[in-house]
Amino acid sequence: MSLADRIHLLKKEIPQDVVLVAVSKTKPAALIQEAYDAGQRVFGENKVQELVDKWEVLPKDIAWHLIGHLQSNKVKYIAPFVSLIHSVDSFKLLQEINKQGEKNNRVIPCLLQFHIAQEETKFGLSFEEAEEILQSREFVEMHHISIVGLMGMASFVENEEQIRDEFRNLHNYFAILKSNYFKYNPDFKVLSMGMSGDYKLAIEEGSTMIRVGSSLFGSR
Secondary structure (H helix, E strand, O other), rough: OOOOHHHHHHHHHOOOOOEEEOOOOOOOHHHHHHHHHOOOOOEEEOOHHHHHHHHHHHOOOOOOEOOOOOOOOHHHHHHOOOOOOEOOOOOHHHHHHHHHHHHHHOOOOEEEEOOOOOOOOOOEOOHHHHHHHHHHHHOOOOOEEEEEEEOOHHHHHOOOHHHHHHHHHHHHHHHHHHHHHOOOOOOOOEEEOOOOHHHHHHHHHHOOOOEEEEHHOOOO
């Protein structure tokens, strides 16, 4: 089956209001171009340098998402063009994104990344840390970032019920934060959860954006 076929099949399978982020990390620009020619416009990259290299050579109407862990000192390289940063896991990082947004005269959309998995290796905020950020005066005065939702990664396990529970927790956090901090903000609507192995469960638990790589491009 061709890449175009896999993209069309997946888009047919998922609800229309769920955004497909094609995770193109480690894949060559030619393959991304092939996906672009098949109609895909949203791509996710893990590493800043790889993202910049691809942005330079590929069509400019691609929406590039940074989905991997982001170091503050690298924000400046993607600030001019990135469409969405999924992995905001600290106040320090948010401050830097705001600073670089100001330098580039743009408002950069961001997701707060939550730690919902059992594994220690995954990055992310706790609910308390997220509230602390959202309640701070400095956050309120940040005019060059826009928090548009949440992101999280479930544990890499076979246990379907555990994965569901983790997604459900993130959905609950989303609902509480929406009600308490973003009630009148129509932009706060993204719940980025679900990857190649668990996106069906994620959608059932309320995901509005899935990050799919190996199901489209094959395993790395």
